Amino acid sequence: MQFTGTDTYVASDDLKVAVNAAVTLQRPLLVKGEPGTGKTELARQVANSLGLRMIEWNIKSTTKAQQGLYEYDAVSRLRDSQLGDEKVNDVSNYIKKGKLWQAFESDERLVLLIDEIDKADIEFPNDLLQELDKMEFHVYETGQTIRAEQRPIVIITSNNEKELPDAFLRRCFFHYINFPDADTLRQIVEVHHKGIKPELLTTALTRFYEIRETPGLKKKPSTSEVLDWLKLLLAEDLSAEDLRKDGANALPKLHGALLKNEQDVHLFERLAFMARRDR
Incomplete structure (x- = not known):
């Protein structure tokens, strides 16, 4: 499984090497560069080139790491219990799967894009360390352990708006997209x-x-x-x-x-x- 670029995306030799190295090492590929240099498009082109489906998680300043795993709607469950709705007996009815959960439960390998990770607060990357490293996480409300069936190709983009933690950087393969000559x-x-x-x-x-x-x-x-x-x-x-x-x-x-x-x-x-x- 080698990325060689596509007809619609001009990838430099060192960028191709970086993508393929990250795939071989099974590490997230952290891509930095000026806004508009094709970081987000890279993930789409990798997916197209390798014939894989892509899941895209767009990070905002308010995004929390937990949202990538799952969200538990306790308020809706309380309201339904007051109304006597029988579905309150199954807590899974109130759990919304996040992008990482969707990627982990896929039967086929896919590309997971975590776009503009530096928009979130400084603790966001640290909060995903174990999940991205071990490719699993625990759902406390149901007692489940969600483990990746097929390890996704993870591409993370950053506009360098803030420094990322060293512990997070150690777990990634890094590439900076220089402005093209x-x-x-x-x-x-x-x-x-x-x-x-x-x-x-x-x-x-x-x-x-x-x-x-x-x-x-x-x-x-x-x-x-x-x-x-x-x-x-x-x-x-x-x-x-x-x-x-x-x-x-x-x-x-x-x-x-x-x-x-x-x-x-x-x-x-x-x-x-x-x-x-x-x-």
Whole structure:
């Protein structure tokens, strides 16, 4: 079972090695990188490539580790007992299975994505240490032990918003997705925008990297944002010459796809003003 990439996802050699190493070691693959570099999409593509079903657990700031295992609805059980409902005699009627439970009870191997783990509080990763290590957990209300029938391929993503505990990191295989260089980004673009004119692509990517490397930029545009920008350029039927007319210091055309806060827009407005003043 080897991940070799797909026709719709350009994976670097070191990323393929990381995925396959995690599968071989039966360890969670922890993937970090800038937002928009394809961390979440990686899990979907691994599932597609290997022909496996995927379960996705999207983490929020309010998510608790227990929710990934199960949730016990004691309030509903109390209400039903007051109404004389017979189903209160079976506590399992009030247990909602979490994403880990669903993955563990599967008869077939699957991919389990724990997306943006760093959004939760600092104790969240520690609270899942034993469950992800041993691939089992205990249900206190029923006395059951839920054990993985087939060990899932676990992919965990992080945007590096907060540090993860050392004990958690020790149990993972780690990979950082670097921002793609120009040649790799060109391949990614050609997958999503087949037939794009080479001159337009070269000019657009040159302009894009100039924007990313502008000193003082608060949020650098990502891979997903350059794909959106190119889609708009194609929709507006803009040419390479149209982009060159802007000049390196001007606010780029359709800049709302690339610049996502007012500070960065103001930065380019100031650069454009200074460029005009110095002519």
